[in-house]
Amino acid sequence: MFKIISITAGESHGKGLMGILEGIPANLPLDAAYINRHLKRRQKGYGRGGRMKIESDTVEIISGVRWGRTLGSPIGLFIRNRDWENWKEGMSDSPGSEGSIPPVSRPRPGHADLPGILKYNQDDIRNILERSSARETAARVALGSVARAFLEFFNIRIGSFVTSIGKRSLDLSTSELSPEELQALSERAETSDLHLPDESREADFRALIDQARDEGYSLGGIFTVFATGLPPGLGSHIQWNRRLDARISYAFMGIQAIKGVEIGGGFMMTRRPGNEVLDEILPEDPPLFRRETNHAGGIEGGMTNGMPVIVRAAMKPIPTQRRPLRSIDILTGETVEAAYERSDVCAVPAASVIGEAALALVLADAFLEKFGGDCIEETRRNFDGYMDSLSRRFRDTF
Numbered sequence: 001m002f003k004i005i006s007i008t009a010g011e012s013h014g015k016g017l018m019g020i021l022e023g024i025p026a027n028l029p030l031d032a033a034y035i036n037r038h039l040k041r042r043q044k045g046y047g048r049g050g051r052m053k054i055e056s057d058t059v060e061i062i063s064g065v066r067w068g069r070t071l072g073s074p075i076g077l078f079i080r081n082r083d084w085e086n087w088k089e090g091m092s093d094s095p096g097s098e099g100s101i102p103p104v105s106r107p108r109p110g111h112a113d114l115p116g117i118l119k120y121n122q123d124d125i126r127n128i129l130e131r132s133s134a135r136e137t138a139a140r141v142a143l144g145s146v147a148r149a150f151l152e153f154f155n156i157r158i159g160s161f162v163t164s165i166g167k168r169s170l171d172l173s174t175s176e177l178s179p180e181e182l183q184a185l186s187e188r189a190e191t192s193d194l195h196l197p198d199e200s201r202e203a204d205f206r207a208l209i210d211q212a213r214d215e216g217y218s219l220g221g222i223f224t225v226f227a228t229g230l231p232p233g234l235g236s237h238i239q240w241n242r243r244l245d246a247r248i249s250y251a252f253m254g255i256q257a258i259k260g261v262e263i264g265g266g267f268m269m270t271r272r273p274g275n276e277v278l279d280e281i282l283p284e285d286p287p288l289f290r291r292e293t294n295h296a297g298g299i300e301g302g303m304t305n306g307m308p309v310i311v312r313a314a315m316k317p318i319p320t321q322r323r324p325l326r327s328i329d330i331l332t333g334e335t336v337e338a339a340y341e342r343s344d345v346c347a348v349p350a351a352s353v354i355g356e357a358a359l360a361l362v363l364a365d366a367f368l369e370k371f372g373g374d375c376i377e378e379t380r381r382n383f384d385g386y387m388d389s390l391s392r393r394f395r396d397t398f
């Protein structure tokens with residue numbers, strides 16, 4: 001049923017992160033520089049910790065690409081951890097290095113630490129935190145950029161912007177924005193280290209993060225990710241797990257610290273009557289049907305309807321805080337302060353880039369499910385044929 005398989009491996013302070021993507025057709029133009037550009041975007045952002053200054057991620061394409069084009073075989077990617085030199089002993093696979101660094105024993109509220117050691121029978125929280133860390137998302141962004149390159153081949157564009165951090169929030173509704181207006185917001189956000197589309201609010205948002213850093217606590221926020229240029233009919237109404245909105249929510253909830261996902265108007269729609277939030281269907285050049293609003297966020301009945309897909313995601317505050325919360329030492333049973341390791345104060349701008357990767361992976365999967373193709377030329381033929389047949393079908397009706 002699903003056409004793309006993606007998997008990541010790697011620990012935060014291990015040798016590096018790996019990703020494998022299977023299902024991308026042959027002959028898609030792809031180079032490492034394109035992936036690196038998106039890896040760099042993930043690392044930026046006001047409020048990130050010292051780690052991001054150490055890591056400057058670059059990808060090594062291990063397999064699946066020859067002379068700038070995909071081969072149709074699994075695409076293997078590797079991102080080396082620059083910090084590995086300092087962790088060779090502490091993260092060694094050799095039993096001889098056991099005990100070379102002290103165990104982490106004070107679980108952080110909100111992290112995977114406590115449930116992880118209980119489930120995996122560990123005495124050292126490091127054996128959990130190394131993998132639960134959002135460093136893993138470097139591999140996900142690398143894989144997502146391959147999916148994104150595939151979508152761009154069909155003029156499908158993905159973008160994002162941050163709309164709130166802590167109590168600071170932009171008053172911004174996406175329900176009436178055209179694809180061009182969405183793109184413009186994303187381009188504006190791209191020039192901001194807060195990934196904010198409104199320059200006039202930057203100082204205000206920045207001050208909030210500065211205050212959190214000074215006082216030793218962390219912040220979450222909300223971001224929007226969208227895709228434009230999608231054909232109608234990706235996803236399906238026929239089974240719950242084929243609904244595109246279900247698949248998007250799954251992928252977004254799979255991002256560390258994401259605790260809420262909305263499609264289009266989401267929760268807002270519960271407060272307004274149907275005649276205000278259901279998007280009327282109006283004629284346009286076939287195969288398109290014009291909508292003056294997009295409260296549905298581009299998805300009806302689990303399928304794209306031709307309008308931009310719009311996703312909003314909520315990120316909770318980062319669990320590692322310089323002023324730690326109370327916890328229990330798992331080795332001594334004492335009440336202690338939770339562990340602190342160099343950490344982000346706010347990572348909402350980075351999360352929006354990770355959200356783009358999550359959306360790209362889901363959409364590329366749904367696109368290939370509909371159009372198939374072992375090589376990109378075949379996918380193109382199938383796509384063009386579908387779009388032509390939709391145009392022809394409605395040409396005489398309107």
Ligand SMILES: Cc1cc2nc3c(=O)[nH]c(=O)nc-3n(C[C@H](O)[C@H](O)[C@H](O)COP(=O)(O)O)c2cc1C
Pocket residue numbers: 049110111112132133134137255256257258316318319320342343344345347350351354
């Ligand atoms: C881009 C990004 C950066 C993050 N940076 C940190 C960090 O520096 N320190 C931390 O404790 N958590 C960080 N997190 C959040 C944790 O990874 C996450 O809260 C943890 O894995 C527990 O998962 P859960 O919050 O989904 O339950 C980050 C998350 C993202 C998406």
